[in-house]
Amino acid sequence: MPRGYQQSPHTRLINRFVADFKRLMLYIRTDQILVFLAKKYTLKDLALELNISISTVSKALNNSPEISEDTQKKVLALAQLYHYRPNSTALRLRESRSNHIGVVLPDLVHHFFTTVFKGIEEYANARGFNVSVCFSDDNTQKEKDAIDLLLDSGVDGIILSLAGQTQQLAAWSHLQEVAAQGTHLVMFDRVTDHVPGDQVMIDDMHSAYKATQRLIDLGCTRIALLTTESYLSVNQDRQSGYIKALKESNLTYEAQRVLALPKSEVDPASLRTFFAECPVDAVLCVNELIAVQAMHVVTALGKRIPEDVAFVGYNNGMLSMYSYPSLTVVDQQGYLMGEKSAEVLIDKICSKTPLDISKYVIPTTLVERNSTPNTRK
Amino acid sequence: MPRGYQQSPHTRLINRFVADFKRLMLYIRTDQILVFLAKKYTLKDLALELNISISTVSKALNNSPEISEDTQKKVLALAQLYHYRPNSTALRLRESRSNHIGVVLPDLVHHFFTTVFKGIEEYANARGFNVSVCFSDDNTQKEKDAIDLLLDSGVDGIILSLAGQTQQLAAWSHLQEVAAQGTHLVMFDRVTDHVPGDQVMIDDMHSAYKATQRLIDLGCTRIALLTTESYLSVNQDRQSGYIKALKESNLTYEAQRVLALPKSEVDPASLRTFFAECPVDAVLCVNELIAVQAMHVVTALGKRIPEDVAFVGYNNGMLSMYSYPSLTVVDQQGYLMGEKSAEVLIDKICSKTPLDISKYVIPTTLVERNSTPNTRK
DNA sequence: AACGACACCGAAATCGTTATCGATGCCTCG
DNA sequence: CGAGGCATCGATAACGATTTCGGTGTCGTT
Numbered sequence: 001m002p003r004g005y006q007q008s009p010h011t012r013l014i015n016r017f018v019a020d021f022k023r024l025m026l027y028i029r030t031d032q033i034l035v036f037l038a039k040k041y042t043l044k045d046l047a048l049e050l051n052i053s054i055s056t057v058s059k060a061l062n063n064s065p066e067i068s069e070d071t072q073k074k075v076l077a078l079a080q081l082y083h084y085r086p087n088s089t090a091l092r093l094r095e096s097r098s099n100h101i102g103v104v105l106p107d108l109v110h111h112f113f114t115t116v117f118k119g120i121e122e123y124a125n126a127r128g129f130n131v132s133v134c135f136s137d138d139n140t141q142k143e144k145d146a147i148d149l150l151l152d153s154g155v156d157g158i159i160l161s162l163a164g165q166t167q168q169l170a171a172w173s174h175l176q177e178v179a180a181q182g183t184h185l186v187m188f189d190r191v192t193d194h195v196p197g198d199q200v201m202i203d204d205m206h207s208a209y210k211a212t213q214r215l216i217d218l219g220c221t222r223i224a225l226l227t228t229e230s231y232l233s234v235n236q237d238r239q240s241g242y243i244k245a246l247k248e249s250n251l252t253y254e255a256q257r258v259l260a261l262p263k264s265e266v267d268p269a270s271l272r273t274f275f276a277e278c279p280v281d282a283v284l285c286v287n288e289l290i291a292v293q294a295m296h297v298v299t300a301l302g303k304r305i306p307e308d309v310a311f312v313g314y315n316n317g318m319l320s321m322y323s324y325p326s327l328t329v330v331d332q333q334g335y336l337m338g339e340k341s342a343e344v345l346i347d348k349i350c351s352k353t354p355l356d357i358s359k360y361v362i363p364t365t366l367v368e369r370n371s372t373p374n375t376r377k
Numbered sequence: 378m379p380r381g382y383q384q385s386p387h388t389r390l391i392n393r394f395v396a397d398f399k400r401l402m403l404y405i406r407t408d409q410i411l412v413f414l415a416k417k418y419t420l421k422d423l424a425l426e427l428n429i430s431i432s433t434v435s436k437a438l439n440n441s442p443e444i445s446e447d448t449q450k451k452v453l454a455l456a457q458l459y460h461y462r463p464n465s466t467a468l469r470l471r472e473s474r475s476n477h478i479g480v481v482l483p484d485l486v487h488h489f490f491t492t493v494f495k496g497i498e499e500y501a502n503a504r505g506f507n508v509s510v511c512f513s514d515d516n517t518q519k520e521k522d523a524i525d526l527l528l529d530s531g532v533d534g535i536i537l538s539l540a541g542q543t544q545q546l547a548a549w550s551h552l553q554e555v556a557a558q559g560t561h562l563v564m565f566d567r568v569t570d571h572v573p574g575d576q577v578m579i580d581d582m583h584s585a586y587k588a589t590q591r592l593i594d595l596g597c598t599r600i601a602l603l604t605t606e607s608y609l610s611v612n613q614d615r616q617s618g619y620i621k622a623l624k625e626s627n628l629t630y631e632a633q634r635v636l637a638l639p640k641s642e643v644d645p646a647s648l649r650t651f652f653a654e655c656p657v658d659a660v661l662c663v664n665e666l667i668a669v670q671a672m673h674v675v676t677a678l679g680k681r682i683p684e685d686v687a688f689v690g691y692n693n694g695m696l697s698m699y700s701y702p703s704l705t706v707v708d709q710q711g712y713l714m715g716e717k718s719a720e721v722l723i724d725k726i727c728s729k730t731p732l733d734i735s736k737y738v739i740p741t742t743l744v745e746r747n748s749t750p751n752t753r754k
Numbered sequence: 755a756a757c758g759a760c761a762c763c764g765a766a767a768t769c770g771t772t773a774t775c776g777a778t779g780c781c782t783c784g
Numbered sequence: 785c786g787a788g789g790c791a792t793c794g795a796t797a798a799c800g801a802t803t804t805c806g807g808t809g810t811c812g813t814t
Contacts, residue, residue, distance in 0.1 A: 040473075040559050042770060053794045058772060068792060083557045088531040089469045090770035093799045098466065100509075100530065108495060109695065114485050121512060125523070130530045132477075132509045135498060146502070153477065153507045154465040180460045182417050292699045299701075318486065322669045324676075324701050419800060430764045435802060443762060467800035470769045 041082040050074060061086075092154070100130045101345060102150035104160040106138045106190070110287070111317025112334050113161070116188065119338020120159060127346055129156075138164040138263070144174040151177070157184035157345045162192060164263060168231035170194070186345045188337050190234060191359075198348070199359040200341045204234045207330050207364040208241030211284055211312045214366060216249045219376045220282035220310055224257045224274075226294055227286045232263075235286050238314075242284060266290055271297045282310040288319045291327055295371065311371035325370035337362050418459040427451060438463075469531070477507045478722060479527030481537040483515045483567070487664070488694025489711050490538070493565065496715020497536060504723055506533075515541040515640070521551040528554070534561035534722045539569060541640060545608035547571070563722045565714050567611060568736075575725070576736040577718045581611045584707050584741040585618030588661055588689050591743060593626045596753045597659035597687055601634045601651075603671055604663045609640075612663050615691075619661055643667055648674045659687040665696045668704055672748065688748035702747035714739050 043061075047054045052071065060067045060075035061084075067075075078084075092098045103120055105113045117133065124131045132155065134146030143163040150158055158178055166172075167190060175195040178185045185197030215223055225242050227235045239258070246253045259274045261267070271294055283298075285291035291313030295305055303309050305325055313320060316331035340360055348355055368374070420438075424431045429448065437444045437452035438461075444452075455461075469475045480497055482490045494510065501508050509532065511523030520540040527535055535555055543549075544567060552572040555562045562574030592600055602619050604612045616635070623630045636651045638644070648671055660675075662668035668690030672682055680686050682702055690697060690706045697704035717737055725732055745751070 043772095044770075054770090055772085055795075056793055058770095059793085062772080066792060071792080083554065085528060085558065087470075087770050088529055089466055089473075089475060090799090091772085092466045093464075093470050093769090093801095094771060094773095096466075096799070108485075108491050109488075114491065118485060118512070121510060125511060125526060128526070130509045130526060131511075132507045133498060134502060134508075135495070149502060149505070149507060151462060152465055177460065181462065289695070289699070296699075296701060318666070319695055319699055322666070322673075322696055323699070324673060420802095421800075431801085432765075432803080433763055435800095436763085439802080445762060448762085464800050467769090468802085470771095470800080471802060473769070 040087070041079075041084045042087065046075065046078055046082070046084060050078060097349070098130075098154050098156055099128055100132065100153075100155050101342070101349075102132045102134065102147075102153070102155040102158045104134050104136055104143060104146045104150070104158065106136050106161055106163055108135065110289075110315065111319070112189075112287075112315045112332060115317075115334030116161075116338040116341070119335040119340075120342045121338075123339045123342040124346065127342075129342075129346060136163040136166075140165045140169060140171050140174075147174055147178060151181055151183060155183065156349045157186070159186045159188065159341045159345055161188050162190040164190075164232055167192070167233055184345055184348045186341045186348075188341045189332075190232065192233075196357060198344050198357055200337055200344065200362065201234075201359070202332050202337070202362050202364050204237035205241040205244070207332075208238035208284065209245045210241075210364075211330050211366060212242045212245035213249075215282040215284065215310060215312060215372070216245065216251065217376070218282075218310060218373055221251060222257065222280045223251070223282040223284060224259070224278065224280040225284050225286075226259050226261065226290050228263045228290075229260050238284075238286055261290065266293050268293065268297060272301070275301055280309060283312070285311065285313045288313045288315045288317050288323075288327060288329060291329075291371075292319050292323045295323065295325075295327070306371050306373045310373060312366075313371075316367055320367075320369070323371075328369045328372040329367050331365045331367050333362050333364065417464070418456075418461045419464065423452065423455055423459070423461060427455060474726070475507075475531050475533055476505055477509065477530075477532050478719070478726075479509045479511065479524075479530070479532040479535045481511050481513055481520060481523045481527070481535065483513050483538055483540055485512065487666075487692065488696070489566075489664075489692045489709055492694075492711030493538075493715035493718070496712040496717075497719045498715075500716045500719040501723065504719075506719075506723060513540040513543075517542045517546060517548050517551075524551055524555060528558055528560060532560065533726045534563070536563045536565065536718045536722055538565050539567040541567075541609055544569070544610055561722055561725045563718045563725075565718045566709075567609065569610075573734060575721050575734055577714055577721065577739065578611075578736070579709050579714070579739050579741050581614035582618040582621070584709075585615035585661065586622045587618075587741075588707050588743060589619045589622035590626075592659040592661065592687060592689060592749070593622065593628065594753070595659075595687060595750055598628060599634065599657045600628070600659040600661060601636070601655065601657040602661050602663075603636050603638065603667050605640045605667075606637050615661075615663055638667065643670050645670065645674060649678070652678055657686060660689070662688065662690040665690045665692045665694050665700075665704060665706060668706075668748075669696050669700045672700065672702075672704070683748050683750045687750060689743075690748075693744055697744075697746070700748075705746045705749040706744050708742045708744050710739050710741065 043054045043057045047057045056067060056071065057075050060072040061079060101124060103117060105117060108114060121131050132150060132153065134149060136143035136146055140163055143166055147158065172194045179196045185195065186200060187197050188200040191199040191201055212223060223246065225239060227239060243253050256278060257280060266289065275298055283294060285294060291311055295311055298305060298309050305311060311327060313327050313329045314332065316329050320327035320329045340362060344360065420431045420434045424434045433444060433448065434452050437449040438456060478501060480494060482494060485491055498508050509527060509530065511526060513520035513523055517540055520543055524535065549569070549571045556573045562572065563577060564574050565577040568576040568578055589600060600623070602616060604616060620630050633655060634657060643666065652675055660671060662671060668688055672688055675682060675686050682688060688704060690704050691709065693706050693708035697706045717739060721737065
């Protein structure tokens with residue numbers, strides 16, 4: 001026997017019998033062909049069965065030139081027969097990379113986050129990365145738990161949009177922990193400078209400015225703003241843009257035309273009193289959910305959209321598309337934002353030299369539909 | 378020196394200096410405090426620094442009784458200082474469990490899948506499991522790729538809802554591969570018996586039967602069905618339920634009152650011709666997207682909802698809630714379905730003895746809103 | 755004084771994989 | 785016939801953590 005000089009042939013034979021016997025026992029015990037087949041095969045199993053060493057099997061499967069064609073064929077055949085897949089955990093341990101990123105989202109009911117996530121997922125998958133998701137429900141404690149879970153699961157990086165409460169409380173310690181673990185962080189949409197990490201966002205101020213400007217161009221002069229309570233930085237920026245556009249056109253900014261709703265739910269009654277007391281000819285809403293509900297209220301008050309009141313919202317989602325009338329919106333291009341976030345993160349993970357922290361601004365577009373007139377009144 | 382009899386004190390000292398030196402070099406090279414701190418600390422690092430063995434550090438961190446209080450305090454202090462976290466990959470390799478499940482969804486634009494996913498995610502997180510998501514876009518090849526990615530990433534189990542194309546082509550091999558890998562599989566909503574795995578679903582036939590029955594009770598006699606092209610088993614079942622209810626009430630089932638739309642997009646023109654040519658007093662739609670669009674068309678034709686035409690849809694989503702009029706729907710209780718799927722899967726993963734394959738039926742409810750009259754006509 | 759119990763700690767195996775470094779024959783060439 | 789090259793393969797370390805087992809010194813008991 002030409003092989004087997006380093007380990008006695010007898011040992012090999014015995015080992016093989018032991019392996020076979022174990023499988024047989026497993027088979028008999030469960031009495032199910034499927035479970036029998038479902039054993040996770042390792043290099044060791046293949047090696048024992050073929051009576052060659054683990055290294056040889058590994059090299060054969062990896063197309064190493066130092067393995068004879070004959071051996072390689074045998075190995076490949078057996079591997080295929082047993083549906084062998086390398087144990088990814090072992091690989092990760094060696095490579096000390098998991099090809100795995102985590103995403104923390106405030107929620108998933110908003111169409112915006114759904115599309116961002118889609119962008120992240122598709123880009124990451126295309127580069128062979130797995131994506132785990134957690135939700136913060138705009139709650140700081142849940143955000144912390146989510147980050148802990150992701151860090152403990154060994155992700156290479158995290159993409160996150162800040163929970164509302166976190167921005168409100170300015171509680172950054174759980175996020176700084178991410179950097180302390182040497183895990184890369186990318187924030188999108190709701191970002192902060194208090195935590196080291198890249199930022200991907202839209203220019204909220206400018207987009208609101210442009211949307212308001214468009215309403216003014218269409219002949220509107222009494223423009224309302226429906227926003228949420230102020231702790232979300234993006235909404236503050238949008239309000240700034242709204243005010244800037246008004247001032248530039250010499251329209252007075254009246255605080256009574258701004259309604260800040262509690263984020264959790266929209267109260268139709270407060271909308272009714274607002275629109276009843278405050279005559280307006282246009283409304284800018286910081287999301288589509290508020291917009292469609294406001295449109296219902298305004299319609300119920302006997303006003304026509306867009307002739308009497310024009311509406312512009314944010315988020316190019318299903319509600320905007322299929323509302324009646326369909327809603328003109330600022331498209332935040334969530335898909336692009338997701339793609340960019342994933343790209344930035346994965347580039348960082350893959351690069352050896354540390355890259356600088358940077359900020360990216362995704363352009364927005366105004367999608368005009370039937371809630372705004374197509375010509376100046 | 379009481380300790381150090383197994384390894385010479387000199388070796389220890391040298392090792393510690395080497396460790397310190399390496400860290401120093403890293404520090405100088407990157408010139409960033411943060412990166413300096415961001416080094417991933419291992420048990421080895423702590424052990425070198427404290428001049429004790431790796432085993433001792435491990436036992437100290439795990440509250441082993443055989444470690445002196447003194448030593449444990451020192452270890453814990455250093456671990457905290459360096460933000461030590463055990464390397465999860467190494468743990469997984471030992472435990473041969475990843476505490477990680479994968480989810481494959483046809484898409485995320487449908488509110489239904491969003492809620493199911495939320496249910497899965499929250500339940501899994503509560504039990505310390507990570508959740509990775511992939512999308513099939515109703516495409517068999519992408520479904521296969523997604524499963525490959527998940528299997529390669531070493532998930533303990535997979536939750537999936539079949540891609541439309543997969544059901545159409547009856548292509549099951551990539552799903553059987555999951556079982557062959559010894560990975561547990563749970564299917565929800567769109568399920569099949571051709572693949573070994575648990576099933577969580579609603580009783581589509583019965584829910585459509587009940588919805589149709591309700592319309593009949595409200596005095597409707599000419600009830601239309603808007604469905605998608607037939608390869609989705611759930612929609613076939615719903616059609617059966619619809620037909621059954623008609624027959625039981627001695628209403629004739631007329632094929633012309635059933636419109637099967639291509640899944641990709643709803644063509645308003647075909648809806649217009651359908652409603653123009655086919656006088657109906659009620660419509661059952663297999664999802665909310667079709668329903669709201671049909672409502673727009675019917676409204677445009679001058680009919681009133683619900684007085685002239687009543688509408689019932691599926692999926693209790695944002696569109697149903699905020700459409701005008703708001704839509705009566707069959708609530709599939711996506712959240713419950715997600716929770717149940719995750720529960721079944723994780724129970725299987727955690728149990729040592731193989732459990733039998735089983736099917737679970739989640740009850741549906743009819744959420745009545747303004748698209749159906751509240752009393753009999 | 756000798757022996758055993760006990761407290762405390764370290765070495766080594768293990769999980770599955772890859773990469774490095776030998777090691778073995780065989781063949782060829784001088 | 786011996787040396788060296790080549791083709792082919794195996795042993796081993798390493799990744800980071802846990803756990804079993806064994807070892808050391810101390811102290812108390814007889």
